[in-house]
Amino acid sequence: MDIHELKEDVKAYAKEIGIDKIGFTTPDVFTELKERLRTQQDLGYQSGFEKGSIEERTEPNRLVPEAKSIISIALAYPSKLKDAPRSTKDDRRGLFCRASWGQDYHDVLRDRLNKLGEYLQGRVSDFYGRSMVDTGELSDRAVAERAGIGFTGKNTNLITEEYGSYVYLGEMLTNIAFPPDEPVEDSCGDCNICVDACPTGALIEGGQLNAQKCIAFLTQTKGFLPDEYRGVIGNRLYGCDTCQTVCPKNKKKHNLIHAEFQPDPEKVKPSLKPLLSVSNREFKETYGQMSGSWRGKKPIQRNAILALAHYKDETAVDELIRLMTQDPRPVIRGTAAWALGKIGNPSAYTAIHEAKAKETDDEVVGEMDKGLALL
Template sequence: MYMKELKKELIAYSQEIGIDKIGFTTASTFDSLRNRLLEQQTLDYQSGFEEPNIEKRVRPELIIEHPQSIISIALAYPSKMKDAPLSTKGERRGIFCRASWGTDYHVVLREKLQLLESFIKEKVPNALTKTMVDTGELSDRAVAERAGIGWSGKNTMIITPEFGSYVYLGDLITNVPFEPDQPMEDQCGTCNKCVDVCPTGALVQGGQLNAKRCIAFLTQTKGFLPDEFRSKIGNRLYGCDTCQTVCPKNKGIDFHIHAEMEPDPDIAKPLLKPLLTISNKEFKEKYGHVSGSWRGKKPIQRNVILALAHFKDETALPELIQVMEEDPRPVIRGTAAWAIGKIGGGEAEGILQRALDKEKDEDVLAEIKKGLMLAAY
């Protein structure tokens, strides 16, 4: 009886501290997840950002001693930006995905989970706990699915009846034996929209993602973006929301519950050209609080260049030429050369030809040659 009361108290407390949804599950092994992860590993579909030890991802007893329960929490985030600035000719803008609007969600969820930890330890002084958000050993989505937060959609996101898939997830493992909640039935049915419209075909089939083809992953890489994906990026600077925006379960969903998740329009949808020459200090000061900054400015700047090429923004040519000639990083110089060719204009061939005579880096030379081919058309 005590544990039932404690669970009720914890649920009530979670609501007091601004947690939108909470669910409980056992700490038993995630056997079906193990099979999926092994298949992903065999197919080379993993991004490389995950916990590499599959057993740690599926066996909570490898994380804390004698685990009994896992608590899953969900916080709803906005899907629409108020007063979004327009992207206009000569003043083109990029976009950060919704999961990078407002304060880094890792920070927000960790604060909530720490409060839950303190509450549990106050009630059960010998309780053991371990919290994690996104980068922990366990799969937040597998925990949320088993804890009844939502079902795992064909887009591989957890979809909740209340908030759609626009939720951040976090977990708390404990040796306190809470009564588990029931998982939710899959409600995707025959709908296959997310799979059909994925820009890069990363959704191989419903519920299976080749992370290496996913734009959300590709925008975070630091090297040259493979040619086949450059025209798919559009003006995305970090992440991709396509599989969420097309989902019928997200239609009309837009919650503005947490002030810290509200986007600053000039940060979430920034002007592109100023980002080309932003310093490390300026980048950290302006973007350091958002989750999309975690890889530093290099991937963002490479994506800025691709976005300018996508828009064929001729007004950006002077800045792109400067970057191609002066930036010390080969990936940025080479991508700028490719973009100059893509944008074209009467002077593009001459500019790239002169760069070809001066450049020494083999990778950059290859990009200049690609730019020359594009400029010739």
């Protein structure tokens, strides 16, 4: 079999099944990434969502000993929301980041990788492949960068020439020794816009991210949001796009390509107040197919409370008092108490005092004290 011919056939088939970019690289150790990960670990910059040890994340043959190459794929996703509902005084809206628009990208990319695997199985009798999308040990971005899909910008996102950084990534470790592609040259140059624009200063320097300070990470946590970030989360319910939207490489990149990723405006920019009382079943039915639902409704509800506080929405006071006094979850009770103080409605003062007298959770009492201090 001519391996170069097979590679060209795979590229053609990838285009047929809706893969926007495909690249090939070796399973060699990701030496530079390994050092960067060690630095992140030493500095406490990791999110805690990472899978596997540093060695497993940077040495592909630890995962698949027989791997001779890695196939990287990219699918572009949209950056513009058509017919977006307006946020009004009586109907404040939250926002899911672009990477959570449409159908969960994990499912879509796995489907494309499965089809690619089936194709290779039909061409190579002893074919073996193991696919990963985001939740595997390997860094999707590092694989894609070495496979020539794009380069890593100072915002730590992979940037492609055709689609900017609005791309989902996945890869397949395979026992087929495909000729590797050449990496793309970094072209950020002196531009530092994303680093300067980061709301929390999470971009320490070009290509270095403190995940503990990144809003995209913070919106996915389940505990109380640290005080210093409550004023910058704004109306974000899941994720943050600031470092992408300010990037000159993303200018005029709309990427309205895949039907699966077309957003439902009411889902990605939902009314905040209904989120406070949504049931588990309703949440799953409405948001379950979005990648932003993976942590469940609790973080989304907490973030919705903070967004209402950001807007100082007095129409939400009664519902926030209900949450503060009746919700079984301490994080929701406490965040509601803090939000009442932030909104500043006079009726909240008595409500917090009365609730505090009955509250048994020390952290919630602390949040109630913060709310009273704000009032």
